[in-house]
Amino acid sequence: MHYRGGIGTGSFGYDHLVLACGSRANLQMIPGMAEHALPLKTVGDALHLRNRVIARLEAAELTEDPTLRRWLMTFVVVGGGFSGVEVAGEISDFLAESGRWYRHLQAEPPRVVVVHAGPHLLPELPERLGHFTERKLALHRGVELRLSTRSRAIDARGITLDNGSRIDAGTVISTIGTVSSPLIDALPAEKVRGRLKVAADMSVPGLPGVWAVGDCAAVPNSREDWSVCPPTAQFALRQGPQLAANIARRERGQPTQAFGYRPKGLMSAIGHNRAVARVFGINLSGFIPWLLWRGFYLLYIPTLARKVRVYLEWNWAMLFPPDIAHLRFTRTVDADEDP
Ligand SMILES: Cc1cc2nc3c(=O)[nH]c(=O)nc-3n(C[C@H](O)[C@H](O)[C@H](O)COP(=O)(O)OP(=O)(O)OC[C@H]3O[C@@H](n4cnc5c(N)ncnc54)[C@H](O)[C@@H]3O)c2cc1C
Structure with missing residues (x-):
C-alpha cells in the first residue's frame, strides 16, 4: 500500500487492509455548484457555514441598501433530506434567536428557502412526518418550501430553478449528492453505485486481505433480505466491530460471519x-x-x-441566546492579507 501525507510518502505491506474512506460531496451535480454553493459534508463545512451566516448578518446590519440587505439575508438550502431539513431548522433558529442583536433583523425578517425535488420533505420517512416537518418549518420559522422543484443553476447572485424562477441569495447551501472517494475509484474491483462491492463478511472479492466498511462499501445486510446497507453512521458503527471480529476469525482459521443489522x-x-x-x-x-x-x-x-x-x-x-462570535481561522502569517 502506498501513502502520502504530512510525514511524506511511503509504502508498506499488509496482512489485512481495511478501507473506510467514506464518500465525498458531489459538487458537479448542478452548474455553478462547486464555485458558488457551500457543501455540508464535514465539520469544517459546518464551521465555515456558521461563520458565513454571522458574516452575512454583520454585513446586512451595516448596509443601508435594502436590496443588498435582502440578498445578504436570504439563505437557500438545496435538498430536503435529513441534512437539508436539519440545516434549515438550525439556521432559522439561529436567525430568529439572534434577532435581538441586529436592528435590521428585527424590522425585516431573513429568508430561508428549502428547494427540494421530491413532493415532500424527508423522503426516507413516512409522508405524514414529512408533512409535519413542512408545517413546523413554515409556521414556526417562516421557512419557504419549494417542493417538487429542482435547482437548474447556481451563480454568484443566487439560484435558478427548473421552473425558470430565480431566488437571489447571498448564501446557497448544498446538501445533495455524494461521490465516491478517488481511492475507491482507482481500485480494480467491482462497484455498486460508486461503492465498493464487498462479500457478506465485508471482504473485497478478488483482493485478498482487503476489507471495506462504511459509506465506501456496498455491504449486503443479511437481516434485511441482503439489501445494501444505507450510507449512515448507524450502519457504519455496527460494521466496524464486526469487521474486526471477522479479521480475528480469519487469523484463527475460523469461518467469518455475514454482517446483519436491523435498523432501530x-x-x-x-x-x-x-x-x-x-x-x-x-x-x-x-x-x-x-x-x-x-x-x-x-x-x-x-x-x-x-x-x-x-x-x-x-x-x-x-x-441563553446563541453565541454570535465570529471565530476567524486567520493565522498570523496570513493576517496581513486578511485584516
Ligand atoms: C451532514 C451530515 C449529517 C449526517 N447525519 C447522520 C445522522 O444523523 N445519522 C447517521 O446515521 N448518519 C448520518 N450521516 C452519515 C454519516 O456521517 C456517515 O454514514 C458516516 O460518517 C460514515 O462513516 P465512514 O467511516 O464510512 O466515513 P467517514 O465518516 O466519512 O470517514 C471517512 C474518513 O476517511 C478519510 N479518508 C478519505 N479518503 C482517504 C484516503 N485516501 N486516505 C486516508 N483517509 C481517507 C476521511 O478524511 C474521513 O475522515 C450524516 C452525514 C452528513 C454529511
Missing part, C-alpha cells in the same frame, strides 16, 4: 426543539422525539468527559 429507526431534528422519528416502526413527532434524538447522539459520543461537556453545552444553548 430514523430521526431528524427539524428546529425549534422539535424532531421527527420512526423508531421500532412507530412514528413520532414533536418535543419527545427531539429529546430522544439528543439522548441517542449523547449515547454515542465517546468518553464520559465529552458526553458531560456536550450535555452541558446543549442545555446552556437552550437557556
Whole structure:
C-alpha cells in the first residue's frame, strides 16, 4: 500500500487492509455548484457555514441598501433530506434567536428557502412526518418550501430553478449528492453505485486481505433480505466491530460471519426543539422525539468527559441566546492579507 501525507510518502505491506474512506460531496451535480454553493459534508463545512451566516448578518446590519440587505439575508438550502431539513431548522433558529442583536433583523425578517425535488420533505420517512416537518418549518420559522422543484443553476447572485424562477441569495447551501472517494475509484474491483462491492463478511472479492466498511462499501445486510446497507453512521458503527471480529476469525482459521443489522429507526431534528422519528416502526413527532434524538447522539459520543461537556453545552444553548462570535481561522502569517 502506498501513502502520502504530512510525514511524506511511503509504502508498506499488509496482512489485512481495511478501507473506510467514506464518500465525498458531489459538487458537479448542478452548474455553478462547486464555485458558488457551500457543501455540508464535514465539520469544517459546518464551521465555515456558521461563520458565513454571522458574516452575512454583520454585513446586512451595516448596509443601508435594502436590496443588498435582502440578498445578504436570504439563505437557500438545496435538498430536503435529513441534512437539508436539519440545516434549515438550525439556521432559522439561529436567525430568529439572534434577532435581538441586529436592528435590521428585527424590522425585516431573513429568508430561508428549502428547494427540494421530491413532493415532500424527508423522503426516507413516512409522508405524514414529512408533512409535519413542512408545517413546523413554515409556521414556526417562516421557512419557504419549494417542493417538487429542482435547482437548474447556481451563480454568484443566487439560484435558478427548473421552473425558470430565480431566488437571489447571498448564501446557497448544498446538501445533495455524494461521490465516491478517488481511492475507491482507482481500485480494480467491482462497484455498486460508486461503492465498493464487498462479500457478506465485508471482504473485497478478488483482493485478498482487503476489507471495506462504511459509506465506501456496498455491504449486503443479511437481516434485511441482503439489501445494501444505507450510507449512515448507524450502519457504519455496527460494521466496524464486526469487521474486526471477522479479521480475528480469519487469523484463527475460523469461518467469518455475514454482517446483519436491523435498523432501530430514523430521526431528524427539524428546529425549534422539535424532531421527527420512526423508531421500532412507530412514528413520532414533536418535543419527545427531539429529546430522544439528543439522548441517542449523547449515547454515542465517546468518553464520559465529552458526553458531560456536550450535555452541558446543549442545555446552556437552550437557556441563553446563541453565541454570535465570529471565530476567524486567520493565522498570523496570513493576517496581513486578511485584516
Ligand atoms: C451532514 C451530515 C449529517 C449526517 N447525519 C447522520 C445522522 O444523523 N445519522 C447517521 O446515521 N448518519 C448520518 N450521516 C452519515 C454519516 O456521517 C456517515 O454514514 C458516516 O460518517 C460514515 O462513516 P465512514 O467511516 O464510512 O466515513 P467517514 O465518516 O466519512 O470517514 C471517512 C474518513 O476517511 C478519510 N479518508 C478519505 N479518503 C482517504 C484516503 N485516501 N486516505 C486516508 N483517509 C481517507 C476521511 O478524511 C474521513 O475522515 C450524516 C452525514 C452528513 C454529511
